[in-house]
Amino acid sequence: MPTGVAVVCESENCLAVYLAVKTGDTDEERSAAEVSEMARKAAEGDGWVISFGIGQAVMTCPGCADGRGPVLERGTCQRCMGLVDTESRCVYCLHQAEPEQAGEG
Template sequence: MIRTVMSCEAGGCLALYVPDADAGADVLERAARRLGWRRRTTYTHTCPACAAGRGPVLERGTCPVCAGLTADLPDGATCHYCQTITPHPDN
């Protein structure tokens, strides 16, 4: 299966935005913008970590926003790069 994803074009950044479901480019763009991704040019983007000066993403992990490395903290899994907090499951 081929999926549409978005990658950060900042130097040395490994960030990716992979949507939950297959989506067209227009849906992907809108969803990524809501999460903090910025358009650099027509075909290039900057991840939330690089846009905020906390990037580049150097290690991949499970962050749903930038695919960066996360750490389990009391509030949830927190991304080292974009600071997104994913709450722990209720189980």
């Protein structure tokens, strides 16, 4: 059964979520630590910022990291689940959505 791992922005009042890793599609067993590391790396590769708090990684979405956040309205952006405007661009992280992601296709 497929499962997924989400990374959430740890900035105050931010609703950003990054659906980072799909697991369970193979018979390969993975530890929680391994899956968490995969999720952090995937999010980092898509503009999320990692820093370290007391004993754990702290993730910040691209919008909060660049001063445009926090994400206050959910939408269809694949990078942060923020609201996408009429030009198919996320108003928080500025990710340009593909037409089918923005509901145009």
